[in-house]
Amino acid sequence: MNFTAEQIAEATGGTVVTDAGAGRIHTDSRTCKAGDWFLAIVGERFDGHDVLDSLVEPAGVIVDRDVDVTCGVVRVEDTTKAFQDLGRAARDRLKGPVVGLTGSAGKTTTRALIACALSPLGDIHQTVGNLNNHFGVPMTLVAAPERASANVVEMGTSGPGEIALLSSIGRPDIRLIVNIGASHLEELGGLPGVAEEKGALFRDSRPGDICCVNVDDPYIREMTIPDHATVITYGTAENARVRLLEARIDPVALSTQMAFEIDGKSHFCELPTPGLHMAHNAAGALAVALAAGVDLGQACEAMTAYQPVGMRMAIESLPKGITAFNDAYNANPTSMEASLRMFASLPGRKVAVLGDMLELGDDEARFHDEIAELAVRLRLDRVLLVGPRMSLALQGVDAGRVERAVDGTLLAGPLADWLRAGDRVLFKGSRGAKVERILQALSHALASSSEVS
Numbered sequence: 001m002n003f004t005a006e007q008i009a010e011a012t013g014g015t016v017v018t019d020a021g022a023g024r025i026h027t028d029s030r031t032c033k034a035g036d037w038f039l040a041i042v043g044e045r046f047d048g049h050d051v052l053d054s055l056v057e058p059a060g061v062i063v064d065r066d067v068d069v070t071c072g073v074v075r076v077e078d079t080t081k082a083f084q085d086l087g088r089a090a091r092d093r094l095k096g097p098v099v100g101l102t103g104s105a106g107k108t109t110t111r112a113l114i115a116c117a118l119s120p121l122g123d124i125h126q127t128v129g130n131l132n133n134h135f136g137v138p139m140t141l142v143a144a145p146e147r148a149s150a151n152v153v154e155m156g157t158s159g160p161g162e163i164a165l166l167s168s169i170g171r172p173d174i175r176l177i178v179n180i181g182a183s184h185l186e187e188l189g190g191l192p193g194v195a196e197e198k199g200a201l202f203r204d205s206r207p208g209d210i211c212c213v214n215v216d217d218p219y220i221r222e223m224t225i226p227d228h229a230t231v232i233t234y235g236t237a238e239n240a241r242v243r244l245l246e247a248r249i250d251p252v253a254l255s256t257q258m259a260f261e262i263d264g265k266s267h268f269c270e271l272p273t274p275g276l277h278m279a280h281n282a283a284g285a286l287a288v289a290l291a292a293g294v295d296l297g298q299a300c301e302a303m304t305a306y307q308p309v310g311m312r313m314a315i316e317s318l319p320k321g322i323t324a325f326n327d328a329y330n331a332n333p334t335s336m337e338a339s340l341r342m343f344a345s346l347p348g349r350k351v352a353v354l355g356d357m358l359e360l361g362d363d364e365a366r367f368h369d370e371i372a373e374l375a376v377r378l379r380l381d382r383v384l385l386v387g388p389r390m391s392l393a394l395q396g397v398d399a400g401r402v403e404r405a406v407d408g409t410l411l412a413g414p415l416a417d418w419l420r421a422g423d424r425v426l427f428k429g430s431r432g433a434k435v436e437r438i439l440q441a442l443s444h445a446l447a448s449s450s451e452v453s
Contacts, residue, residue: 001024001025001090001093001142001143001144001145001146002022002023002024003022003023003024003025003037003086003089003142004020004021004022005018005019005020005021005060005072005074006019007022007089008025008037008062008074008082008086009074010089011082011085011086011088011089012062012074012076012081012082012085012086013076013077013085014062014074014075014076014077014082015074015075015076016072016073016074017073017074017075018060018071018072018073019072020037020059020060020071020072020073021035021059021072022059023035023036023037023058023059023060024036024037024142024143025037025038025039025062025086025142026038026039027039027041027048027083027135027139029048029051029054029055032055032056032058033056034056034057034058035057035058035059036058036059037058037059037060037061037062037072038052038055038058038060038061038062039061039062039079039082039083039086040052040061040062040063040064040079041079041080041083041135042064042079042080048079049063049064049065049067052067052069055071057071058071058072059071059072060072060073060074061073061074062074062076062079062082063075063076063079064076064077064078064079080134080135083135083138083139083142084134084138084165084169086138086141086142087137087138087139087140087141087142087169087170088141088168088169088171090138090141090142090144091141091169091170091171093146094141094144094146094148094151095146095147095148096121096147096148096149096150096151097150097151097173097174097292098150098151098153098170098171098172098173098174099114099118099150099151099152099153099172099173099174099175099176099288099292100153100155100166100167100170100172100174100175100176100201101114101152101153101154101155101175101176101177101178101201101284101288102154102155102156102157102163102166102176102177102178102198102201103176103177103178103179103180103198104178104179104180104181104182104183104194104198104332104334105178105179105181105183105332105334105335105338106178106179106277106281106335106338107132107154107155107156107178108127108130108154108309108310108312108329109278109281109308109309109312109313110176110178110281110284110285111126111127111152111154112126112306112307112309113271113281113282113284113285113303113306114126114152114176114284114285114288114289115152116285116302116303116305116306117285117286117288117289117294117299117300117302117303118149118150118152118288118289118292118294118299118302119302119305120294120295120298120299120302121149121150121292121294122148122149122150123145123147123148123149124148124149124150124151124152125140125143125144125145125148125150125151125152126140126151126152126153126154127140127152127153127154128140128143129309129310130154130156130310130329131154132153132154132155132156132166133156133157133158133162133166134162134165134166136154136156137153137155137166137169137170138169140153140154141153141169141170150292153170153172155167155170155201157188157197157198158187158359159187159188160187160188160193160196160197161197162197163197163198163200163201164200164204167200167201167204168204171206172201172209173208173209173210174209174210174212174288174291174292175201175202175205175209175210175211175212175229176211176212176214176284176287176288177198177199177201177202177213177214177217177220177223178214178281178284179214179217179220179334180194180195180198180217180219180220181194181332181333181334181335182194182332182333182334182360182367183332183334183359187359189361190361191219192219194219195219195220195223199223199224202223202224202225202229203223203224203225203226205225205226205228205229206228206229207228207229208228208229208230209228209229209230210229210230210231210232210291211225211229211230211231211232212232212233212234212284212287212288212291213225213231213232213233213234214234214235214280214284215233215234215235215237215239215240216235216236216237216240216280217235230291232287232290232291233287234283234284234286234287235280235283236280240283241262241263241287241290242260242262242283242286242287242290243260243261243262243283244258244259244260244279244280244282244283245259245260245261246258246259247259247276247279249274249275249276249342249345249346250270250274251345251346251347253272254272254273254274254315254346255270255271255272255273255274256270256271256273256274256275256276256278256279256282257269257270258270258271258279258282258283260283260286260300262286262290262296263290265296267286267296267297267300268300269282269286269300269301269303269304270304271303271304271306272304272306272307273306273307273308273313273315274313274342274346275313275338275339275342276338276341276342276345277335277338277339277342282303285299285303286299286300310329311326311327311328311329311436312327312329313325313326313327313339313342314326314327316439318425318442318443318446319443319446319447319449320416320419320420320421320446320449321420321421321422321423322419322421322423322424322425322446323423323424323425324424324425324426324427324439324442324443325339325343325424325425325426325427326427326436326439327339327426327427327428328355328427328428328429328433328434328435328436328439329431330430330431331355331357331428331429331430331433332357332360332430333357333360333367333370333371335428336354336357336371336374336428337371337374339426339428340352340371340374340375340378340380340426340428341378343380343424343426344378344379344380346424348422348423348424349381349420349422349423349424350380350381350423350424350425350426351380351381351382351383351384351415351419351423351424351425351426352375352380352382352383352384352425352426352428353384353386353408353411353425353426353427353428353435353438353439354371354372354375354383354384354385354386354390354428354429354435355386355387355390355408355427355428355429355430355433355434355435355438356368356386356387356388356389356390356429356430356432356433357371357389357390357429357430357433358430358431358432358433359430364389365389365392365393368389368390368392368393369393369394371390371393372385372390372393372394372402373393373394376394376401376402380401381401382401382402382403382415382418383401383402383403384402384403384404384405384408384411384415384438385402385403385404385405386404386405386406386407386408386411386429386433386435386438387406387408387429387433387435388406390429390433391404391405391406392404408435408437408438409437409438409441411438412438412441412442412444412445413441413445415442415445416442416445416446416448416449417449419446425439425442427439
């Protein structure tokens with residue numbers, strides 16, 4: 001989406017210092033090309049004004065101070081607020097519906113499924129990666145083609161008031177809250193606080209908006225939804241309009257097969273990735289497709305094109321015939337349990353490498369104990385508890401199946417020696433735990449042992 005200097009000033013309340021033509025807006029000098037506008041964001045550890053000299057023939061710059069440049073200039077009071085205002089202006093220009101979604105776990109997976117389910121409408125624009133905060137949402141909107149058939153905008157939070165802010169920027173036509181779980185508890189003050197924060201997405205609904213309600217989640221079931229909004233329910237409950245009847249994992253194809261009943265009609269869908277929690281996310285995606293008027297048979301067919309986003313249950317082949325399930329992008333108790341239960345349902349020998357879960361507040365030790373206990377109860381062949389928090393969980397548990405290390409890479413060599421062809425290894429932890437480093441170390445150790453043998 002292109003903006004002229006005048007449009008930028010109008011959207012932000014800024015002043016055109018030097019006029020310039022229309023161009024796309026960037027906040028990263030590395031992606032800002034000739035003819036683009038560069039917005040100089042100021043953060044805790046960076047200041048976009050410091051890199052103005054590195055720009056190559058930009059249309060102009062958006063700044064909060066006097067600058068010496070030979071391109072267009074729009075001066076604003078605060079560049080972060082200006083970016084959010086530009087996001088609002090971009091939202092006004094979009095022709096297709098905007099879908100806004102949030103939740104404690106599975107946001108990105110559900111967002112990708114929604115994009116697939118809506119694809120029969122035409123070109124779908126969606127959040128890239130995990131850019132779902134007060135920078136990411138405006139970035140998604142200003143990057144959107146005006147005539148995209150639909151726009152899927154992921155919204156995250158790390159503190160009170162953020163979902164309300166993001167909702168005010170994106171103003172979704174279709175709104176979905178995936179679930180309420182133990183995430184960001186330090187800032188949000190327990191599950192009721194999480195529900196209050198996420199619930200802003202529903203509370204802010206405008207007349208004509210559609211709220212897709214997960215009736216299997218007790219917190220979401222009780223959320224306030226304005227009378228002027230339309231509600232579409234989904235889940236396994238008998239009264240769900242999009243009802244998940246059955247889900248099973250194909251242990252050979254490593255796919256998830258699902259049966260739904262929607263408005264009295266049966267629908268079948270298969271996702272090329274394993275996980276019963278994936279079926280619930282797919283139900284949410286079908287609720288959005290129903291809200292958008294997509295033919296549901298086409299939506300189910302389109303979801304077969306889903307591929308895991310980043311390190312979210314990505315299946316990788318390792319040396320010696322070992323299969324890795326790389327789910328190391330992030331973790332909280334809800335997503336940990338879902339991943340472990342899926343993994344335990346697969347045949348063969350299985351090893352879970354579980355890293356720290358972060359931002360859980362005063363109850364973090366209890367949460368780590370509960371996840372470690374679940375892994376043991378599911379009778380996995382080996383459980384590796386790694387990181388300064390997870391390695392302290394369940395002290396005294398049978399050391400034959402449970403191993404601990406603050407630095408999990410130290411366990412990669414012994415694990416490589418123990419593994420044999422056909423074994424499966426799950427890697428799961430919060431982003432800050434960097435559990436994928438253990439996967440990399442294991443892959444290297446397996447390759448080295450293969451060369452020796």
